[in-house]
Amino acid sequence: MTHIDIEVLLGTQHPDPRSAKQLHRSQIGGSPPKDAVSANWIKDAAPQDLSALKVLLAISMHILVVNDDGPPSRRLSPYIRPFVDALQAAGHQVSVAIPARSRSWIGKAHIIEAALEATYVPPDAFREDGTWDEAYETPDENESNREWVVITNGTPASCTQLGLFNLFADRGPIDLVISGPNHGRNASTIYNLSSGTVGGALEAAICGKRGIAISFGSKDEQPIEVIRAAARLAVRVVNHLYQNWDERVELYNLNLPMRADVETRPVRYTRTLPYYWSKGCLYAEVTQANGHFTPGLTNGNSNHSDEMPEKLSNGSGTKAVNGFGSSHLKKRNFAWSAELSEMKKALQASEEGTDAHTVLNGSTSVTPLTANFSHVSGLDGPLELDD
Template identity: 40%
Template sequence: MHILVTNDDGPPCKQSSPYVLPFVRTLEAAGHTVSVILPSTQRSWIGKAHLVGQDVSAHYYWPDKHHDAAPQSDSPPEDSHPWVLVNSTPASCSQLGLNHVFKSRPKVDLVVSGPNYGRNTTAVFALSSGTLGAALEAAVSGYRAIALSFAFFDRENKPEAVSASCRQSLRVIEWLAENGQWDAGRLFTVNVPLKEEVETQKVVWTKVLQNAWTGSSCFEETPGVVEDPQTEEAELRKQESKEGGVEKGSSEDDRDGDLWKPHHFKWAPKFKDVFQSVQDAGPGSDGWAVKEGQTSITALRANFEHINGFSGEVKL
């Protein structure tokens, strides 16, 4: 197959995008033709957004062998096809990859968005996921699409576990390509536990758990501007790996009676809410399957679901 790979974590980087390079190499080793187009920087939690009014630029990129972003090169290595980096969103990467930057290559058979650095289980993650956003964009463009996420339980990223998850992902992707029901607008979201024994565990059909943020905000007030987003992201990932995370106290200050001075907030979702909702709901959901070490496959349709029972004129 010719597989278009994109993601929302950006180019290979130990800090925020450790899986895309080994995953692409796994696809290539299995004989697939792979075209890769990625955001040039981290674009998590951005959903299916496009940056309206901003010109988008794309440049060629050859990843090095150390999982760290390599500088742009004018002289490609022999027998290699460059990746493409784009200063835009995952959904824009899907559009550009399908319609513009790989015209010299065969028609794309399948779009795979990921592997995401972290799970995309339950509604509160999935509805904001840039990984799902890129797959949704491909689906509404008439292409078969899979959103792929690696659910880590620590941040060690052991090579053996990463390799096992890549092989498991390859098996699932090839099976879905052959056996999936690919009617209009259909896509699949796959969550693979990042564990060495993942290939011996079950692969199960699941539903997205319809949960919500309960009793907490996704933001936390800070005394000033967040100067180091990468450090903040690393702290969030530490919480996500702890199956519930660490609850932080509010950083609200008393403002010394000044009600009108500027406020500063940082993105600080309480992952404990999400993990508790999975525990409370019990078996059957994507979140539960991953918690149990199983690979989760969920079939979705790229649309807004209508609620029955509302029709006719509304008399005010």
């Protein structure tokens, strides 16, 4: 990628005689601007116009956005729409492929026994509850109705696959895949190895594309001003990482704290906090109550549980289970009921330089990763079994 020289933009040097339109994606990393502007215009432009043009020309990409929280909704998926708006405001072309329902905690899974169904939804057709009132089986001629696709039976990984190879071929090559922003943190090995958000970026990496996973670190409802501030900062970090991509890195995992001053807080490179389950099984046996079950009680507040709910619920705290109510069936039933109190203590006590410590202390963490299970050195050659 080339960078547009600031002195050229400010008119202190003679600009390249090519027009902005001739700066092809292969040279600037993204689609050419919609409105061609001549080099002479650049030289003579007003400062406020140059500022906007500098953002557009310095890095303009076709970005695929996927997530694991599903369609925009106030309660379950509040971050994706403001983030897409921020990407577009920065001059990027954005294509969105998202699962039709929440797929948190699913990792890089594909649901191979079910067909995937793509539905094109205009961005303004989404309701606050994540449903929509207008959709198309195929994209229409309106460009804005070609940007958002909802995938029935989709996962973050399958959305990445379809987005890269099927859904947006007519919109040009995709330069970068962003998975998120997730509704909650994804810090430490426990979360990252199971995260659907990280899984979407991993899928991009194994397809040979650059991937970035982004998580906004709160499940509490946030003021729109805080969400927009986090989205603006995330876009700035994305632009920087893409322009300065370390070739040793296959994907980045970002965690942003949700606070009003997030844009003025430090952004730090971090490492993943190693952590392991120390409190036994993630599931608890459930008890019968009038044909329903009540999940086991847990400690702690689920607002800090990143992608992981502490107990499974359908909104009322109970859910029907097949088999209950049939006296001749003696099935044992288990519900998600993770004990998170010890994990929360460990995250709060984590070492400086880790992703968990950084985001919990109000800074943005940027963790460079590779998409592989690295070999442990020194274990090579024949393996001698005991007699």
